[in-house]
Amino acid sequence: MGQKILVTGGTGYIGSHTVVELQQAGYEVVIIDNLSNSNDGVLDGIEAITGIRPAFVEGDCTDIETLRRLFADHKGIKGIINFAASKAVGESVQKPLLYYRNNLNTLINLLELMPEYGVEGIVFSSSCTVYGEPDRNPIDETAPIKPATSPYGNTKQISEEIITDYVASGAPIKSIILRYFNPIGAHSSALIGELPNGVPNNLVPYLTQTAAGIRKELTVFGDDYDTPDGSCIRDYIDVVDLAKAHVTAMKRMLSETGTDSIEVFNLGTGRGLSVLELISAFESATDVKVPLRIGPRRAGDIEKIWAAPAKANETLGWKAMVPIKETMRNAWAWQCRISGK
Ligand code: NAD
Ligand code: UD1
Numbered sequence: 001m002g003q004k005i006l007v008t009g010g011t012g013y014i015g016s017h018t019v020v021e022l023q024q025a026g027y028e029v030v031i032i033d034n035l036s037n038s039n040d041g042v043l044d045g046i047e048a049i050t051g052i053r054p055a056f057v058e059g060d061c062t063d064i065e066t067l068r069r070l071f072a073d074h075k076g077i078k079g080i081i082n083f084a085a086s087k088a089v090g091e092s093v094q095k096p097l098l099y100y101r102n103n104l105n106t107l108i109n110l111l112e113l114m115p116e117y118g119v120e121g122i123v124f125s126s127s128c129t130v131y132g133e134p135d136r137n138p139i140d141e142t143a144p145i146k147p148a149t150s151p152y153g154n155t156k157q158i159s160e161e162i163i164t165d166y167v168a169s170g171a172p173i174k175s176i177i178l179r180y181f182n183p184i185g186a187h188s189s190a191l192i193g194e195l196p197n198g199v200p201n202n203l204v205p206y207l208t209q210t211a212a213g214i215r216k217e218l219t220v221f222g223d224d225y226d227t228p229d230g231s232c233i234r235d236y237i238d239v240v241d242l243a244k245a246h247v248t249a250m251k252r253m254l255s256e257t258g259t260d261s262i263e264v265f266n267l268g269t270g271r272g273l274s275v276l277e278l279i280s281a282f283e284s285a286t287d288v289k290v291p292l293r294i295g296p297r298r299a300g301d302i303e304k305i306w307a308a309p310a311k312a313n314e315t316l317g318w319k320a321m322v323p324i325k326e327t328m329r330n331a332w333a334w335q336c337r338i339s340g341k
Pocket of ligand 2: 300
């Protein structure tokens, strides 16, 4: 067996895809998840893909005693990937304390226990939301951090600062902070994917649900932006590409030589796509037409942002590979599976 890794939030969207890639790379995985935004059926999907059922603890990372028991029961954990967090931007505006408590207490508990249980490093899920509306694109890791526009975004900024301060204090740990751009798609097996709760806020689940007839039409939030076709631009990254970056980050962090105690990487493709371009990539990849209308701008939206991923490409030896049409086909296959089409 390879090194033992704790994946918090491992039955969630990005977590489940990362567990698959970790297991396929030979790591032994322990998942903790409180199932607040996922279900344990995901473990069947992971097992069907990899032939290995990861160890699973149903529990809440904000409860430090639960984590203590986990580390005592699963001795020898070398690294952590911390996905566990609440992530709905709108909800975070309504319930800020829930977001600060869940996202920050989870991180603080993990950091506090790491030296006690000999855990060497933690990979943290951050977001390009820390850059706000960039002054220029593509954006690299040296770009300024802008004031957060939501409590959710603020938890990511504060989390990065907590990790930085803790490492600077001389704590015997390493950390890699990964700033994701827009993760989309599903595993090519259609055995795991994104399970949105209620009406999706994000573009791709809304799009696939509309294509499946669950939603009447997709609203494009604004076509009067300062972009070539007037719709907003993002850097959409395939979730399996994203998952693989965690494996390379873990390998680097746990290696003996050559890594700083704390490193930050942008994870994106380096290519910006507009909302209208993404919809047309979906339609041409799947031959399914998506009913749409142009609506007003969504409050708080960023006009355009895409990554300069050179640091991750060069330092981690990782690159986003999956073509957008394949990502769209996988997203559609997953949607068809969960909606029984
Ligand atoms: P997700 O909701 O699918 O997964 C998070 C998982 O964590 C869920 O299974 C949930 O049940 C679990 N969880 C939440 N709080 C917990 C707690 N206190 N204890 C134990 N389990 C808990 O979300 P995701 O899209 O997979 O996101 C994973 C991480 O990546 C999050 O930290 C998120 O903020 C970050 N991120 C996501 C995106 C995105 O677009 N999906 C973009 C940037 C950053
Ligand atoms: C949002 C969050 C961001 C979070 C990310 C991933 C906001 C302001 N930002 O980013 O903090 O990290 O999700 O969870 O909420 N769109 C439509 N119609 C729709 C849905 C979306 O046109 O029905 C457009 C949006 O205007 C945007 C693009 O699609 O231009 C992508 O939207 P979305 O998937 O919500 O992601 P972000 O806004 O980039």
